[in-house]
Amino acid sequence: MTAAPLSPAAPLPPTDFAELARTGPAPSAMARLDAGLRSRRLLLLKALLIRVQRRRESVDGAVARRFEAAWTLLEQAERTHPRVVRAVLDYPTTGAWLAAALAAPEGPDLDRRLDRLESIAVTAALLAGCPLDLTVSAPGGVFSLTGVGRVRVEDERIRLRTRARTVRLGPEGSRTGHAVLLLADPRAGTLTGLGSGWTPLRTLPGATAVLDDLDPYRVPPDGVGAPPRTATEHARTDACAWSGRWRAARQLLRQVDPARAAEVARVVRTVVPLTASGPRQAPMSATLRAAPGAVLASLPSSARTMAETLVHEIHHSKLAALHEVVPLHRPGRPARHQVGWRSDPRPIAGVLQGAYAHLALTDLWRRAAAADGLPTAWRTGAGQQFERFHDQVGGALAILLESDELTIAGREFVREMNRHHASLDTGRKARG
Template identity: 70%
Template structure:
């Protein structure tokens, strides 16, 4: 029914919104394999279209490719970490979707900084020129330097790298390989801005990366990314910490899953009315949660669980296709005012099934605050009915694959096991 490396037991646990540690490892491996394929597809495209691209851009891209290969030989785990970072996926999608010629050439500049990030973290000696669009050297998953020049020179030896505008005699910035075994970088000087780590996890509050949100924003009305000056990092950190504490009290296994899965939290602008929160994931960037600032710890906890399950399902569909493409049928679901294609029905049903599971546990567990318990009971009753209706749509559809039908059946079994908020856990 499923394809390796997922077993039927792991597939079933994922369908029931479980944290399936082994299954999640398989999903991450599948995503890594897909990302490498997309990177190779970009290399092939550059080779095929090289006559339409500035020769200097092609030359720098090929130099960066060789640098990435050298870094991979020196420290493969670090290179995988850089390539796995969510914004690397966003950049790849943008590059592969770019128009020919100058548009593609403009996107290729980002690859230079990705290769340099990997090489610096791997401890490779360097003496290389790198693009710094708008005078900023952006290092994925690390931070950025404001260098005031479109081309810079990086010279690295040992654990120290010095950065200067191309042709300058003195360094304008310094990067230090602070933790050689883990490949972690830190910068020195006023031109340096580091991504902030969220407590108790590997997640970063990413308000710097130029590829953290698509150019047109996300949602309706579109929400754009907040920049460093507009990000209330103290409140974000407090919300994250308090949300983790809530999840630890109600569902510690799911709390651990959130900490393992989320690589980046991307703050979004308020955009619409303040009472209307916004959160999203990008198919090209699993592991990133894009969100406006949640109003409370419980909202933050629910947002994280919701978006983690969108990422899980998108990753699973890449590994084991759950539905067929090309159909135009749309369906009504309880949580949306607009009709949804079958892929949207499945995504919404899965994420809301995970939330109904969380709300159920908030009602029956001893650790939930009274206010959240009352709200959870109300939302459970509402969304349990809505998810049930969506599951009927899925199981009556001919657009699911065989694996997709089994996945929906497993979802239905878990949905039925929840019963009512007064029933025992299934």
């Protein structure tokens, strides 16, 4: 597999860089950032292969052989359908798995994580229409197809055979009565399934994003947030409620800011439902730096809350993706700073992340407060939220503008953020 990294000297044109700083959709900039993230992910995958090869004595022999066979299968699929392979490697949980595998200590923990490459490679090969006849591991009788769904059989080994566009899966050694039948369409890069052992991911209405309540790497083992929220299991996900909130939120965004609505559809690849560990926990949302394109959230209480959650979280993903390509701040500084939206002092990276996401929200709230045809409650609430957070973002920007922890690019980014922040205030005064 090959990577084509962006040039470190000039990864983004100045106009794209400025548009990102103003929290604009910037489709051409996001395409460049996506290419940069893909290159980085391929480099990390190669680093994992090198680790396995160099420390072969510390990896279980069967695990190492499966890992190397999966690598070969992934290369085979890439030669025939590179676009399909890119889509599987770009899927958010692939990044979460890579981060976990690279950080895992040698021994059983690493061995267990290395087996994930087998499911990634098999998913890519099936979507690409590659002929297969092999047996794969299925811990706990479950085999995950990345970004597609999962297969459950009463065995920890699954036989997988393809014929034309038909894929049969079932317990190892079975000759008839395979549990699952899949139909592959390499031109569209899709799989559809039949059988009691098959559970597909559900696509959110009017989008390509999926509601992922199946993938084992969708949420870190210890959960997210404090107190931690864990992944909602498939049987407990209210898919109808999630679909309804998603549809209504996108409609609200189209009314307020069509470009922002299109950006949400383009950036969000998966929504991961979270479950609170206690009965009185407040709703929350999050993104993972290793898994851009995934929005982790408890079920929002309304379409308005869902719309705000999506805008907030995609800006965390955008900034994290930009920082990977164009470093905005230097690592390792211990200083902490107080910001209006958090009770705990934040490092400069946290100040920048929070200021950026809330700047996008203040832009949204300003538009919502002035929009015709919106529910009165949201227009009123949006105006109040704008007044509150516009001042808080201004305070965070003052901290950033005075910081010596930013890079040259980071300082220019913050200056452009500050110019956009000032323009929002000008719009407010003009309306007054």
